[in-house]
Every structure is written in C-alpha cells, then in structure tokens.
Amino acid sequence: xxxxxxxxxxxxxxxxxxxxxxxxxxxxxxxxxxxxxxxxxxxxxxxxxxxxxxxxxxxxxxxxxxxxxxxxxxxxxxxxxxxxxxxxxxxxxxxxxxxxxxxxxxxxxxxxxxxxxxxxxxxxxxxxxxxxxxxxxxxxxxxxxxxxxxxxxxxxxxxxxxxxxxxxxxxxxxxxxxxxxxxxxxxxxxxxxxxxxxxxxxxxxxxxxxxxxxxxxxxxxxxxxxxxxxxxxxxxxxxxxxxxxxxxxxxxxxxxxxxxxxxxxxxxxxxxxxxxxxxxxxxxxxxxxxxxxxxxxxxxxxxxxxxxxxxxxxxxxxxxxxxxxxxxxxxxxx
Numbered sequence: 001x002x003x004x005x006x007x008x009x010x011x012x013x014x015x016x017x018x019x020x021x022x023x024x025x026x027x028x029x030x031x032x033x034x035x036x037x038x039x040x041x042x043x044x045x046x047x048x049x050x051x052x053x054x055x056x057x058x059x060x061x062x063x064x065x066x067x068x069x070x071x072x073x074x075x076x077x078x079x080x081x082x083x084x085x086x087x088x089x090x091x092x093x094x095x096x097x098x099x100x101x102x103x104x105x106x107x108x109x110x111x112x113x114x115x116x117x118x119x120x121x122x123x124x125x126x127x128x129x130x131x132x133x134x135x136x137x138x139x140x141x142x143x144x145x146x147x148x149x150x151x152x153x154x155x156x157x158x159x160x161x162x163x164x165x166x167x168x169x170x171x172x173x174x175x176x177x178x179x180x181x182x183x184x185x186x187x188x189x190x191x192x193x194x195x196x197x198x199x200x201x202x203x204x205x206x207x208x209x210x211x212x213x214x215x216x217x218x219x220x221x222x223x224x225x226x227x228x229x230x231x232x233x234x235x236x237x238x239x240x241x242x243x244x245x246x247x248x249x250x251x252x253x254x255x256x257x258x259x260x261x262x263x264x265x266x267x268x269x270x271x272x273x274x275x276x277x278x279x280x281x282x283x284x285x286x287x288x289x290x291x292x293x294x295x296x297x298x299x300x301x302x303x304x305x306x307x308x309x310x311x312x313x314x315x316x317x318x319x320x321x322x323x324x325x326x327x328x329x330x331x332x333x334x
Contacts, residue, residue, distance in 0.1 A: 004029050007132060012040075018104055020134065050072045057087045068098060158195065167206070218230060236322075
C-alpha cells in the first residue's frame with residue numbers, strides 16, 4: 001500500500017517515468033495506479049490524440065512498441081496503457097529492446113495481472129533501470145481489515161472493528177469486491193459516518209448476529225446455546241454460509257489459540273503482534289484460552305481437519321453440511 005502511495009505521489013509531482021510495469025497477484029492495486037495515470041497525467045483536451053488504451057489479447061508487442069515510439073501531438077507527452085498484458089506472457093520479453101531505450105515523451109503502462117516477470121531476464125533489469133516495476137501482492141486476511149479502515153479513513157469515514165471483520169469474513173480478501181461494497185456504503189452514508197455492524201447488516205445483507213465471527217466468539221466463550229443457534233442458521237442458509245469457509249475460519253482461530261498458549265508474553269500488544277490480529281479482538285483469545293487448554297485445542301484442530309475433508313465430500317457424500325457442522329460443534333465444545 002505504501003508503494004502505491006509513493007508511485008502516485010511522484011506522478012502528482014510530475015516526476016513521470018517512461019515505463020510503469022505493474023504486475024502481481026492483486027489486481028486492485030494495479031488498477032489503482034493505471035487508473036490514476038489514465039485520469040490525471042494528460043488534460044482532457046490532450047487525451048483524444050495522445051492517450052491510447054490497448055488490450056493484450058488484441059495486440060502484439062510490436063504493436064505496443066510501434067505506438068510507444070510515436071511522438072505526441074500538441075502535447076508534452078502521450079500515455080499508452082496496455083491492459084490484460086498477461087495475455088502477452090509468451091512474447092513479453094520482446095519488449096526488452098524498447099525498455100533499454102524508451103521514448104522519453106511516452107508514458108507506457110503495462111498491466112500484467114496475476115503474473116510476474118522473471119527477475120533474471122533482461123526485460124526486468126531494463127525496466128528497473130529506466131522505469132518502475134511494481135509488484136502487487138495479495139493481502140493476507142489479517143491485513144485486509146486494516147486496509148478497509150485505512151481506505152475509509154482516507155475518505156473521512158470510520159468503521160467499527162466488528163463491522164470491518166464482518167466484511168472480511170463475508171467477502172474474503174478480494175479488494176475489488178470489498179471496495180465496491182465500500183463505495184455503496186459511501187453513497188448511503190454521509191461523510192464522517194462511523195460504519196457499524198448494523199449499517200453493514202442493513203445495506204450489505206450480512207447478518208450481524210449470525211456469521212462466522214459471532215460463531216467463533218460463541219465457541220471461544222463456550223456459549224453453547226448461541227453457537228448452536230448460529231449453526232442452525234447456517235444449516236438453513238447453506239449457500240450464504242458454506243461449510244468449507246466456516247471450517248477454515250475456525251481452524252485459523254484454534255491455530256492462533258495454540259500460538260497464544262505458547263506465548264510467554266501475553267500482553268495485549270504482543271498477542272496482537274504475534275497472532276496478527278486487531279488489538280480489539282485480543283480479549284476473545286484471552287477468554288478462549290481459559291476455556292480451552294492446549295490439549296483441548298490440539299484435539300479441536302484434529303476435528304477441524306477431519307471436517308475439512310468431509311466438507312469436500314470425502315467420506316460424507318450423502319450427509320448434509322448442516323449436520324456435519326452440528327456434529328463438529330459438539331465435538332469441539334465437549
């Protein structure tokens with residue numbers, strides 16, 4: 001995220017490079033940089049003749065180079081953006097000669113999603129000398145909540161930790177999908193709003209009471225009644241609450257609980273750092289550790305491994321996932 005900010009900041013200052021090679025597994029950051037260049041480098045009256053968007057499936061590397069070598073018309077520079085450039089992965093090294101001597105009046109942006117250049121090859125080295133190579137890495141699940149908070153803060157909004165966690169558990173780590181939901185909330189909520197679980201429930205359709213976050217908390221507190229109510233809700237709404245997701249999140253929780261037991265320093269700050277969780281949620285682990293000793297945690301992890309296999313149809317092909325979840329809950333909490 002800091003790399004994205006730094007690149008955009010230098011562009012704002014007018015410190016443009018002739019090549020921006022944007023690659024990696026997280027398309028959101030690639031789009032963020034390329035969209036900024038597309039919208040801001042040229043004035044509107046310059047874009048007609050001097051801005052071009054190409055698609056990797058429709059062009060060759062020679063086509064890209066030919067356009068990049070043109071001179072701008074009645075403008076200081078031209079911008080060429082190549083989207084879906086990963087479709088050119090077999091021939092992308094042919095860009096090396098141009099990268100070694102790029103046209104200084106051209107800003108060439110290559111969007112190379114889900115792939116990376118081989119750092120040992122000449123192209124990577126040539127672009128590193130003349131331009132910018134940006135690798136867009138996927139955020140880990142424990143980083144997405146912080147990203148949500150930072151994104152909303154930049155737009156003058158706040159979000160409650162539980163509300164942020166609800167979004168992560170419902171939408172996963174797809175930043176593009178999450179950002180779309182945040183944009184919907186911005187349209188609904190006035191600037192300065194603190195987004196609560198109730199707002200998430202009303203406008204995105206995620207239940208604030210019946211979700212994996214609440215299930216995990218209920219299990220940690222040994223609240224048998226609440227945990228079974230949530231599992232019953234999941235059983236009645238299997239499409240919105242797939243078992244494989246629930247098992248994965250519970251496995252992560254008990255694995256973290258295992259780490260918690262092994263810690264010598266159980267201060268809030270250290271637990272948050274080691275477990276990579278928001279400090280707001282540390283108390284959940286403190287409570288759960290009192291209810292589940294190390295032996296119990298190890299046993300729960302074993303049950304969850306078995307359930308993961310069953311959730312994929314191995315050894316339980318004719319058993320409803322709701323029934324498997326109920327059985328798992330009894331084993332974990334006994």
